Amino acid sequence: EVQLVESGGGLVEPGGSLRLSCVASGFTFSAFDMAWVRQAPGKGLEWVSYISGGSVTKTYAASVRGRFTISRDNAKNSLFLQMNSLRAEDTAVYYCAREIGYDANANYNTYFDSWGHGTLVTVSS
Amino acid sequence: QSVLTQPPSVSGAPGQRVTISCTGGSSNLGADYDVSWYQHLPGTAPKLLIFGNTYRPSGVPDRFSGSKSGASASLAITGLQPEDEADYYCQSSDSRLNGDVVFGGGTRLTVL
Numbered sequence: 001e002v003q004l005v006e007s008g009g010g011l012v013e014p015g016g017s018l019r020l021s022c023v024a025s026g027f028t029f030s031a032f033d034m035a036w037v038r039q040a041p042g043k044g045l046e047w048v049s050y051i052s053g054g055s056v057t058k059t060y061a062a063s064v065r066g067r068f069t070i071s072r073d074n075a076k077n078s079l080f081l082q083m084n085s086l087r088a089e090d091t092a093v094y095y096c097a098r099e100i101g102y103d104a105n106a107n108y109n110t111y112f113d114s115w116g117h118g119t120l121v122t123v124s125s
Numbered sequence: 126q127s128v129l130t131q132p133p134s135v136s137g138a139p140g141q142r143v144t145i146s147c148t149g150g151s152s153n154l155g156a157d158y159d160v161s162w163y164q165h166l167p168g169t170a171p172k173l174l175i176f177g178n179t180y181r182p183s184g185v186p187d188r189f190s191g192s193k194s195g196a197s198a199s200l201a202i203t204g205l206q207p208e209d210e211a212d213y214y215c216q217s218s219d220s221r222l223n224g225d226v227v228f229g230g231g232t233r234l235t236v237l
Contacts, residue, residue, distance in 0.1 A: 004170075035226070037171075044127060044231035045163070045171065045214050059225060095171065104177065105157035108224055111216065112163070113182065115170040 002026040002114040004096050009119030016086050016123070022079040022096030022116055030054070030074035033099040035112065036081050038092035038121075046092075049081065050099060064090075086123045093118040128153060128222075129215050129229035136235040137205045145232045147198040147215030153227060155196035158217045162191055162200045165212045165231075174213075175200060202234070210236045 008020040020036070036048040049070040050059045058070050069082040079096050097112035130148040137143040147162075149155060162175040173182055175191035178198065190201045202209055215229040 037228075044212075045165070045216075045228045047226035047228065050226070059223070061225065097171075100176070102177075104159055107156065107158050107218070107220075109159040109177070109218060110226060111159075111161035111173065111176040112171070113173050113176070115172070117168075117170045 002098065004098065004114060004116035006094065006096050006116045006119040009094065009121045011122045011124065012086055013125050014087060014123055017082070017084045018086065018121060020081040020083065020094055020096075020119060020121070024077045024079065024096075024098075027098075029072075029077040033101060033110075034072060034079045035097050035099045036070065036079075036094055037097055037112070037115075038090075038094045039118075040089070040092040043092075048094070051079070083121070086121075088123050091121060091123045093120050127230040128219055128227040129217060131213075131215060131229040131232045133230070134233045134235065136237055137202075138237045139205055139207060141205045142201060142203045143205060143234065144202075145200045145213050145215075145234070147200070147229050149196045149198075149217060151196065152221040153196075153217045153219040154193065154198060156220050158219070160191070160193055160198040161216045162189075163214045163216065164209075165214060167212075171214070205236055207236050210234055 003025045035050045051070045067085045071080045095118045096116045098114040101110045163171045165171040178193040219227045
């Protein structure tokens with residue numbers, strides 16, 4: 001059974017940093033692309049960042065680019081999100097998700113077939 | 126303002142059929158990107174319901190079905206059950222964002 005367990009959330013002051021972790025089990029972690037998705041209070045889901053299986057490709061939403069860094073340690077089946085210069089608008093539940101990509105209609109499409117339960121990040125003074 | 130537009134809420138009585146729409150534009154659904162759908166209950170992990178416009182992962186009841194036409198997509202739920210009460214999100218990709226993932230704003234389904 002695929003399991004994704006996030007940790008590392010908490011309360012941090014504006015301008016501070018936090019590192020989220022996600023430990024995966026039940027599948028060959030290195031063979032899959034991964035992503036972080038967040039949900040701010042009362043808002044919908046927002047894609048945050050993506051990393052390919054071998055860490056060659058990393059992408060970020062415009063709202064976090066230059067402040068957040070995604071990484072992974074395939075030997076430890078772990079995904080990370082280093083969050084710096086945090087803002088109040090970064091307050092959200094952060095989910096790690098396994099991403100499946102495929103080609104169709106001349107496009108590269110993706111979806112998330114497994115998700116963790118999330119970890120809450122609160123940015124407040 | 127989400128790239129994909131969903132109605133904020135829909136409702137239906139047990140046993141009824143409801144549909145949730147997802148409207149995009151020429152750079153996402155209209156550009157032939159596929160759509161996926163997720164069910165999310167607060168405090169839990171989102172669950173994949175539909176991928177590739179119409180495909181159900183194993184374990185998802187056939188009461189859930191997806192369709193897509195042009196820049197619009199729909200999720201249909203038949204035989205509505207109380208446990209279907211949740212938030213539903215559509216998701217695709219957008220060429221104006223270099224193929225990055227985009228979500229709809231979400232639709233709250235209430236089972237009356």
